[in-house]
Structure formats: structure tokens, C-alpha cells
Amino acid sequence: MDKINIGIVVASDRAFEGIYEDISGKAIEEVLNEYILNQCEYFYRLVQDDQKMIEQALIELCDDQKCDLIVTTGGTGPALRDVTPEATQGVCEKMMPGFGELMRQASLKYVPTAILSRQTAGIRNRCFILNLPGKPKSIRECLEAVFPAIPYCIDLIGGAFIEANDKNIKIFRPKS
Template sequence: MDKIKIGIVVASDRAFSGIYEDLSGEAIKEVIGEYILNPCEYAYRLIEDEQKHIEKALIELCDFEKCDLVVTTGGTGPAVRDVTPEATFGVCEKMMPGFGELMRQTSLKYVPTAILSRQTAGIRGQSLIVNLPGKPKSIRECLEAVFPAIPYCIDLIGGHYIEANEKNIKVFRPKS
């Protein structure tokens, strides 16, 4: 079974400066750990909400760390310092807008302010980048919605084969 490399980028001025503890990075690890049977190696970055820092982290994780999946959290709202989608657009060769559409649709079941979210996803090389919301509960809800398509997407871009834990999540791969 292939080892899967997962990049986690937490874009948060307050967590970066120590005002509060980052809970979202751990929430991502917890959910991914429930969904993937492969051994996983995590590369974690806690950075400020600045486009150049986010872009640098995404490039490092995709090009040098060779992550199959890079998940960001934070910086997807309409506030002035929310620039994670812009950083994602800035480094990706292909955008995958369906991920953001499904995450917003899912989140709207819980909060009407989900329409303010600008989450997206894209491909850089052999890495899939997915922007998630910042709250642990929302991270779980959104990953539950989009994860069924993630392993096949990673197959299509030449990443490692992800074995899903079918007890916790059903993934879809077309029969060949």
C-alpha cells in the first residue's frame, strides 16, 4: 500500500501569532485518518493570511514535498485578509470549481452564511489542492461531501493510489 503524503496549510493570523491554538489542522488530520487506510505522512504549515506566504507554502508542498493532497483551512471568506482562494488560483494549472460548489451547497444546510465562502480546489502538477473552511465542524462536513471524488482525482493526475476506509467513507472510481 502506497504511503500518501498530505499537506496541511493553516492560514490564520491569530493562530500564527499565538493568540489561539490551531484546532483546524488537527481536525483535518483526524478526518483524513478516518478516511484513508494507507499510511499517511503529514507536512504541516501554520502561516499568516498573506497571499505570498500561502502561495510559497502551496508550491513547497506540491513541488518539493510531493504531496498527493494539499488541504488548506482559513482565509476563504470575504474579509480583506482572506486570500487563500487567490493564492490557490495563483499556483494552480487547472481549477476544479466543483469542489467549492459542493462544499458551499453542503454548508448551506447548516448556516446561511455559507454563501460568503469562496472555497475552491485546483491542481498543481500531481497534487490536488482543496480549500476548506476554518472551523473543525465545517471541515468535517465539507470533507465528507468532497472526499468521495478525491482519490479518483488523484489517480487521474498521477498521484499515489488512495485506499479508502469504506466503513467511514464511500469513494467513487469508475469501473474500467
């Protein structure tokens, strides 16, 4: 079974400055550990809500750490400092807008302000990048909605083969 390299990028001025502890990055790791059977190596980056810093973290995780998957949290709202989608678009060769559409649709079942979220996804080289909201509950809801398509997407771009834990999540790969 392939080892999976996973980057987690937390974009938060307040967590970066130590005003509060990051819990969203830990929430991502917790959910992915429930979903993925492969051995996972996590590369964690905590950055300010700054487009250049986010872009640098994404590039380093894709190009140097050879991550198959990068999941970001934070910076997807409408506030002036929320620039994670712009950073993602700035480093990706292809954008995958369907992921953001599905996450917003899933979140709207729980909160009407989900429409304010701008999360998206994209591809850089052989790495799939997914933007998630910042709250652990929302992270779980969004990952539950989109994860079934992520392993096959990573297959298509030449990344590592992800084995899913069928007890916790059902993924989809077309039968060949």
C-alpha cells in the same frame, strides 16, 4: 499500499501570532485518518493570511515534499485578509470549481452564511489542492461532501493510489 503525502496549510494571522492554538489543522488530520487506509505522512504549515506566504507553502509542499493532496483551512471568507483562494489559483495549472460549489451546497444545510465562503480546489503538477473553511465542524461537513471524488481525481493526475476506509466514507472510482 502507497504512502500518501498530505500537506495541511493553516492560514490564520491569530494562530500564527500565538493568540490561539490551531485546532482546524488537527481536525483535517483527524478526518483524513478516518477516511484513508494508507500510511499518511503529514506536512503541516501554519502561515499568516498573506497570499505570498500561502503560495510559498503550497509550492513547497507540491514541488519539494511531493504531496499528493494539500488541504488548506482558513482564509476563504470575504474579509480583506482572506486570500487563500487567490493563493490557490495563483499556483495551480487547473482549477476545479465543482469542489467549492459542492462544499457550499453542503454547508448551506447548516448555516445560511455558507454562501459567503469562497473555497475552491485546483491542481498543481500531481498534487490536488483543496480549500476548506476554518471551523472543525465545517471541515468535517465539507470533507464528507467532497472526499468521495478526491481519490479518483488524484488517480487521474498521476498521484498515489488512495485506499479508503469503506466503514467511514464511500469513494467513487468508475469501473473500467
